[in-house]
Amino acid sequence: MSEIFPKVALLGIGLIGSSMAHAMRRSGVAGHIAGYSHRLETLEAAQEVGFADSLSIDPAECVRDADLVVLATPVGTFGSLAEKIAEHLKPGAILSDVGSVKTAVIRDVAPHVPEGVHFIPAHPIAGTEQSGPKAGFAELFDGRWCILTPPPGTDAAAVAKLQSFWEALGSQVEVMEAARHDLVLAITSHVPHLIAYNIVGTADDLETVTQSDVIKFSAGGFRDFTRIAASDPTMWRDVFLNNREAVLEVLGRFSEDLSALQRAIRWGDGDALFTLFARTRAIRRSIVDAGQDTAAPNFGRGAKADEKKDQ
Amino acid sequence: MSEIFPKVALLGIGLIGSSMAHAMRRSGVAGHIAGYSHRLETLEAAQEVGFADSLSIDPAECVRDADLVVLATPVGTFGSLAEKIAEHLKPGAILSDVGSVKTAVIRDVAPHVPEGVHFIPAHPIAGTEQSGPKAGFAELFDGRWCILTPPPGTDAAAVAKLQSFWEALGSQVEVMEAARHDLVLAITSHVPHLIAYNIVGTADDLETVTQSDVIKFSAGGFRDFTRIAASDPTMWRDVFLNNREAVLEVLGRFSEDLSALQRAIRWGDGDALFTLFARTRAIRRSIVDAGQDTAAPNFGRGAKADEKKDQ
Incomplete structure (x- = not known):
């Protein structure tokens, strides 16, 4: 070059x-x-x-x-x-x-x-x-x-x-265009980060579950969120302060959708849950096919986590 | 053995x-x-x-x-x-x-x-x-x-x-005890899965952002959620139908906390955002120290995703 x-x-x-x-x-x-x-x-x-x-x-x-x-x-x-x-x-x-x-x-x-x-x-x-x-x-x-x-x-x-x-x-x-970028990134990056920060904060605040329990049993899914929620705080504060409108728009949609899921759980609507859960699998496949993530299970990290453990 | x-x-x-x-x-x-x-x-x-x-x-x-x-x-x-x-x-x-x-x-x-x-x-x-x-x-x-x-x-x-x-x-x-298990898992696994399914669904439904954009730019954070949201739909439907109370309790807390963050963004309260974002880093460290996840950046997956891409 x-x-x-x-x-x-x-x-x-x-x-x-x-x-x-x-x-x-x-x-x-x-x-x-x-x-x-x-x-x-x-x-x-x-x-x-x-x-x-x-x-x-x-x-x-x-x-x-x-x-x-x-x-x-x-x-x-x-x-x-x-x-x-x-x-x-x-x-x-x-x-x-x-x-x-x-x-x-x-x-x-x-x-x-x-x-x-x-x-x-x-x-x-x-x-x-x-x-x-x-x-x-x-x-x-x-x-x-x-x-x-x-x-x-x-x-x-x-x-x-x-x-x-x-x-x-x-x-x-x-x-x-800049405005389009801000909207696309609100969904692919900013709101996911906000949600990750939020769930990790919620877990940290629960009086009924100890932090030690959260850490020990994090392999059930929670640990993935903690990775994102470990990102640079200053950088991310500035992102949210400077992409307010797009973030609030996507967040509004997210909350609406979450309320619908909450309702489906409360009323035992298994079909609504199954329909969503089956649909989201296809998106994962597309991301792997596009070369934007690894196809290996658990991001292929299993062996590495164990090495760390054995140290 | x-x-x-x-x-x-x-x-x-x-x-x-x-x-x-x-x-x-x-x-x-x-x-x-x-x-x-x-x-x-x-x-x-x-x-x-x-x-x-x-x-x-x-x-x-x-x-x-x-x-x-x-x-x-x-x-x-x-x-x-x-x-x-x-x-x-x-x-x-x-x-x-x-x-x-x-x-x-x-x-x-x-x-x-x-x-x-x-x-x-x-x-x-x-x-x-x-x-x-x-x-x-x-x-x-x-x-x-x-x-x-x-x-x-x-x-x-x-x-x-x-x-x-x-x-x-x-x-x-x-x-x-079984009840304690269900509450601990609601926070470390069930609600994180629900949130992941939900954000992937929200992204799929947006009229203003194409699915192709979501896939291309997923490396900003979204792709992590799609991995979890690719889990077995039948298994997860049954989990939510059978841990309703604990899931709804944790979900209620999550939504409250998210509303507070939403408000902080709307009113430009950078200190509230920074305080949360700085706090959640410590939890990630504890999970890595406990051997429940790899310390490698991006779960150490970078190289693998690229291999896939080059195929």
Whole structure:
């Protein structure tokens, strides 16, 4: 793979930023990789792993002469960060991000983007429940989708360039409108996370069941939810604060459907339960067929959990 | 490991029954393994895999001379099955089950248990989203918990024998009251399954988001729910019909908590969201430390999903 951007600036070097750096190294698409964090501790950890060519606590210094600048901090910080770097951006540079919401990011960032800089919001649909500069790895984006939401009138050549970049990092790329992205992600990611956080909180609060019981018997299904509910709290707080409308819309539908199920249980309506339970199997099959999850039972984790146990 | 039961009868040879057979073979705790199914197709599949010494479509024949009889069909069938086998049970035999609910099983089965037969309900907390006689494997119960709920007055020696049996199959064993089991499982298993089925159904019904979008972008969190929502529909229908009170109680708490989160999102209360999101991380850590799940990011499945994709 040949170089696409002589210098890439990563504003934020947590799970996503550091994984991008590893994937850039693997593919050779970036000349110089610059990293920024506002925390000294994070910079030291990044230094230790060694995925960046330069590291700075000053965002303006990080973006200087960069051909691609990527906002990769929690989305609640994008507005003030964009304001700080605006006058230091190189003419012709691409300014992008990896935030999980897109309408709010455009609202917060677009006003600060100087003439001659191409602002192309992006969202790689990839992650793990871990966070920080030591959690990143080069394969994170392999086979996953990255959604670009360029505002109307964005330079087509710049969009094509950013698309090539994400493809070089292992992703498949799709372009859509920001509002559509926010609705799709509300159902495929945001509401599932909210529900997972919620059920884990409910379990933790029950007076009638001890936490020790919950932990011991979690293999019945609960443990899957705890993985998602272990995701970065700051990132997710900002997601919900910034995708309010779509999340509330999907959540309303979810609650309605749950009430109907609750009623079916109360009145012993086995047919209604069976019909739903049989229907949802097909969706799992489609996801496995699309290469978006493993076909192995229990995500193929059985052996690994046991290794851990035996330690 | 030495033989504990000269003959074990498995009434039901799906995921759990067939896994028990494999684990019995591995440990040598059973002399003869007899299997029953009411479906010829299932018997043929079991024959092909070869985990049983004898197979029958007649439950009475299957349990003849058995020292341990295990009900391993969906719990809604236990009552009529117990009635059919009652007079064929050997005096001194242990009658057990693997059902995910225990109070209802005692209600349905106990009236049919003849004098001299030890009825000891059991529930191995283990499973995958797959079902049928070809889905079983010997390691399913390794490191998982099996809960025994012997009614008051049950012969202690028989309970100890069944405990040794499950330990030989790889499990850790805990004894508790049936009502307590049902409440604990409502939170660790039943309500999580209901929520997973529900969100997958909600996603499938949205007019504003296509199913293709849901499938493509499922790596954001949704795909985890689809695994659970791919579990056996008949088994789960029976679970909800037979653990109604505990499920409705936990579901009520879940819905209350979800309404509070919904309100926090609507009013932009970031602190309330952050507080919950930070708290739930600790529970994940405890589950991993207890050996009930893998510590690897994304359940360690990344590589496997990609292999599948590359096929």
